[in-house]
Amino acid sequence: MRYNLFTSHVKLTNTIILFLVIAVTICAYFGELKQWQEIAWLDIVGEGGIVLMTLSWITALLISRPPGKVTTLLVLGLGLFMFSATLDLLDEWLKQPSQLWLSWFESLPAPFGMSLTSAGLYYWHQEQFVLNRQLRRREAHLREHEKVCPITGLYRINYFHSLIQQRQSEQQAAILGIIDIRDFAKFNEQFGFSEGDRLLREISDLLVMNCRLNDVLCRYAGDCFIVLMPSTSRSQAKELLAQMKAALNHCAFKVAKSKGAQFQHILTATMAMDLEQDPVQQTSQLHQQLQQQKALVGAAVY
Ligand SMILES: Nc1nc2c(ncn2[C@@H]2O[C@H](COP(=O)(O)OP(=O)(O)OP(=O)(O)O)[C@@H](O)[C@H]2O)c(=O)[nH]1
CATH class of the missing domain: 3.30.70.270 (Reverse transcriptase/Diguanylate cyclase domain)
Structure with a gap:
């Protein structure tokens, strides 16, 4: 069964969109456009790839998993990680003022998000244990x-x-x-x-x-x-x-x-x-x- 992002997971999908909007707004409001020659294109490719990959993982999770604690932890964790990665990416175009709260805003969500993802993975492991028990009599040593x-x-x-x-x-x-x-x-x-x-x-x-x-x-x-x-x-x-x-x-x-x-x-x-x-x-x-x-x-x- 596949889940619809906008009907089964409306709150989580909106939260992810909100993270992206906040990241873009902060950068647009406080940042100052860099000169063309100051832009490091290789960094943009690398950091942009991280944001896109994280978004694709979030989408895959939302499509594949039913609503519940495990899905919420995994998606919020990855969402916070993506938030930090997006700020990092936008930094490549925009000079940010060296305010302390702004650098905290960029650095803190990622480790917090990774902790949430780890908790989600732990509960996922427990959930899988229960599912494996239910699957007995339908499969033995292989899963394909x-x-x-x-x-x-x-x-x-x-x-x-x-x-x-x-x-x-x-x-x-x-x-x-x-x-x-x-x-x-x-x-x-x-x-x-x-x-x-x-x-x-x-x-x-x-x-x-x-x-x-x-x-x-x-x-x-x-x-x-x-x-x-x-x-x-x-x-x-x-x-x-x-x-x-x-x-x-x-x-x-x-x-x-x-x-x-x-x-x-x-x-x-x-x-x-x-x-x-x-x-x-x-x-x-x-x-x-x-x-x-x-x-x-x-x-x-x-
Ligand atoms: N609904 C449904 N029908 C299927 C599926 N796979 C095969 N069939 C049908 O199952 C029927 C099997 O026909 P048969 O092998 O003649 O079996 P039967 O009608 O029970 O005949 P007997 O076993 O000899 O009594 C065929 O009509 C297939 O079209 C499926 O996945 N879903």
Whole structure:
């Protein structure tokens, strides 16, 4: 999710603009234009770069983060640093009178801002710790957010393959499970693609809730999910998948603009992870097992 600078962070955005206006006003009011030959262009490039980079960091923070203590500390800290840097930059064009309060005004905000940024980073670390706990069961040893499915928030299948590889290199056994929603194409046709997306999101949340702490759930493709269950016997894995199936079967999904609830029909399959076989082959073998089950139960299962 991206945040709007002018609606989600209106106070912080105004504060940053105010910092810039104050810096320019002070310099314009007290300063005196320098002669052309007195201007150090190299300093302008360096100091201008610092101001622009700080502004771009502030913008990136405001776009990426929700309002709250961490965002406020980081943005105010960087804003004060940018304020000092802007005064420093404008000095290159304007001679400032050597008044003590003015030099304090230029020097003090930067260290104060850096202290605020440091406090913000400390709270960010704590926030991330909590988020990491929430992310368990969705990811294991890696974090590569370009591999995450934006609809369900789950990692895609290539991440799952890297997990298998990792376990193979550590000679650690696991059971692989697959979960498929029946007739999802019909659901899309009947209620629309965006309701289909919402159903996929709800299903993945429910599946994550039914996983144990060390299991990792990923999206296989379309309406199919795959789970890695470490240190698990085949019967435990079957029991776990039966619980997931029951949870999904009983979930009364309320479709927008429809009075009734929709219940899902689920198929699952499991297999023991092979410590030697190629991960891609293993997951497609598991998917094939599922297809065979589909062929066996056909449409009569409902
Ligand atoms: N809403 C939505 N639909 C998707 C997404 N990805 C794939 N699909 C749809 O999911 C459907 C999957 O179709 P199938 O593989 O035939 O699955 P199914 O209709 O459940 O059929 P069975 O599993 O055989 O019962 C297709 O209609 C795809 O267009 C997605 O991200 N969002």
